[in-house]
Amino acid sequence: MRWSEALMATRRTVPAEADTPSARLVLKAGLAARLASGIYSLSPLAMRVVSRIERILREELDAVGGQEVRLPVVNPADLWQATGRYQSIDDTLVRLHDRAGRPMVLAMTHEECATALAREMLVSYRRLPSLIYQIQTKFRDEARPRAGLIRLREFIMKDAYSFHADAEDLDRMYTQMLAVYRRIFARMELPVLVVDSDSGLMGGRVAHEFILPADAGEDHILACGVCGYAANREVARTTLHGTASVAWQWHRTEGGRPVLAALPRGRHASLAKLAAAAGVPVTPWDGHPPWEADAPPPGTPVVVDASLKVSAPPGGLVADVLEVAGQDPCPTCGAPLQAVRAIEVGNIFKLGTHYAERLALSVTGPNGAPLVPVMGCYGIGVTRLVAAIIEAHHDGAGIRWPASVARWPVHLLATHPSAEVVRAADALYAALGRARCLYDDRSASPGVKFKDADLLGLPRRVAVSPKSLAAGGVEVRQRRSGQTEVLPLEAAIAQLS
Numbered sequence: 001m002r003w004s005e006a007l008m009a010t011r012r013t014v015p016a017e018a019d020t021p022s023a024r025l026v027l028k029a030g031l032a033a034r035l036a037s038g039i040y041s042l043s044p045l046a047m048r049v050v051s052r053i054e055r056i057l058r059e060e061l062d063a064v065g066g067q068e069v070r071l072p073v074v075n076p077a078d079l080w081q082a083t084g085r086y087q088s089i090d091d092t093l094v095r096l097h098d099r100a101g102r103p104m105v106l107a108m109t110h111e112e113c114a115t116a117l118a119r120e121m122l123v124s125y126r127r128l129p130s131l132i133y134q135i136q137t138k139f140r141d142e143a144r145p146r147a148g149l150i151r152l153r154e155f156i157m158k159d160a161y162s163f164h165a166d167a168e169d170l171d172r173m174y175t176q177m178l179a180v181y182r183r184i185f186a187r188m189e190l191p192v193l194v195v196d197s198d199s200g201l202m203g204g205r206v207a208h209e210f211i212l213p214a215d216a217g218e219d220h221i222l223a224c225g226v227c228g229y230a231a232n233r234e235v236a237r238t239t240l241h242g243t244a245s246v247a248w249q250w251h252r253t254e255g256g257r258p259v260l261a262a263l264p265r266g267r268h269a270s271l272a273k274l275a276a277a278a279g280v281p282v283t284p285w286d287g288h289p290p291w292e293a294d295a296p297p298p299g300t301p302v303v304v305d306a307s308l309k310v311s312a313p314p315g316g317l318v319a320d321v322l323e324v325a326g327q328d329p330c331p332t333c334g335a336p337l338q339a340v341r342a343i344e345v346g347n348i349f350k351l352g353t354h355y356a357e358r359l360a361l362s363v364t365g366p367n368g369a370p371l372v373p374v375m376g377c378y379g380i381g382v383t384r385l386v387a388a389i390i391e392a393h394h395d396g397a398g399i400r401w402p403a404s405v406a407r408w409p410v411h412l413l414a415t416h417p418s419a420e421v422v423r424a425a426d427a428l429y430a431a432l433g434r435a436r437c438l439y440d441d442r443s444a445s446p447g448v449k450f451k452d453a454d455l456l457g458l459p460r461r462v463a464v465s466p467k468s469l470a471a472g473g474v475e476v477r478q479r480r481s482g483q484t485e486v487l488p489l490e491a492a493i494a495q496l497s
């Protein structure tokens, strides 16, 4: 495509709130324009990257029997009330009313909807296993959108749901999806880590996250450089033990009841681990509660962290509730763990029968008795991937797109308006075609054109100049390696087509 026909706009300066490399490059390269906090319009340039990402997702999911569906964005609230999430999720879930006054929600994830669809269509165990997926816009009213396309309020997501006759079959699919996700990220040249994670509000038990180490990330990971152990900070383990110095810390349940935890002095509880130990979600208690640690109100759950030397008081329990920090020993090999910032690009969960039971999903089993399917779910943030790929592939001059997702493979430019140069550039463009080549046909200076080529980061830049023609052809430069060679026109066409 000729630059002069394309809806494109590069810029040299961006607002200060663009605080990560990808946030700056997204704006500078004209991939997206901010409309409101956490809400961006995607340009044609970004949409083509998105559609190439989506194609990879569809190919890999279809290859393991995935079938694409489209689930509604607006859901009746009763579906979410039945699973308890209407009550438990904060204002991130947008609640609204339709014209008849019926409560509705904007679905920020689709376990409820997918289960409701399965209820209609999966009548017999013979239909199991079943894997469905969709690629769709979601809205989450995040309190703190940030980092450009990394934490958005409106974004594109691929979400998939699987249904199985038993837990063993879910295990098989879960293992298969781990491999599918590794292939997906490898095709985008993203060096992801797979980590154990807290399944949080999804209501699951076993979960893994795919994370990309990046300073721009908001996830905190503990990783071992020796044995490869890696886990989200919320659930990371350590072999720390025998700590003598104890601090008692109060936490509270949603209902305002206290939970008391004993931790090494100067350390915090992992809220996910403490919630699992106490059997109820907790948050730290603000200020000092009206009791002392040696006299909690009767019935208060008391949890003593397993790293401490002290034993639990009567009625209390010892459990691993410590939030692991950098330098704590690795639970597998004992080497000091490294604290790493990372971007979560995908996650997978074993949901069990949580949603199926609450939404009365059952099928006819082999012996005619009802069978409640076991479920898994699998997410990938598509818009976030655009930012993650940029975080992983950029330098001081701009983006360096992997060939698998680049908008065009070739960025062609002419540095001089002479007839000979323009003729050679036009011939190259005609041979490659608008689908494979961005042709910078602007009257801008060579300096501007080279700068924009580095910024846009297409895999190969082809420059036609009086100098290159004198040297026998056109200059082909690899954006990633910087490797440059002059090729005769015909050879360049053959190589780039």
Ligand SMILES: [Zn+2]
Residues within 6 Å of the ligand: 224, 225, 226, 227, 228, 229, 330, 331, 332, 333, 334, 335
């Ligand atoms: Zn280790």
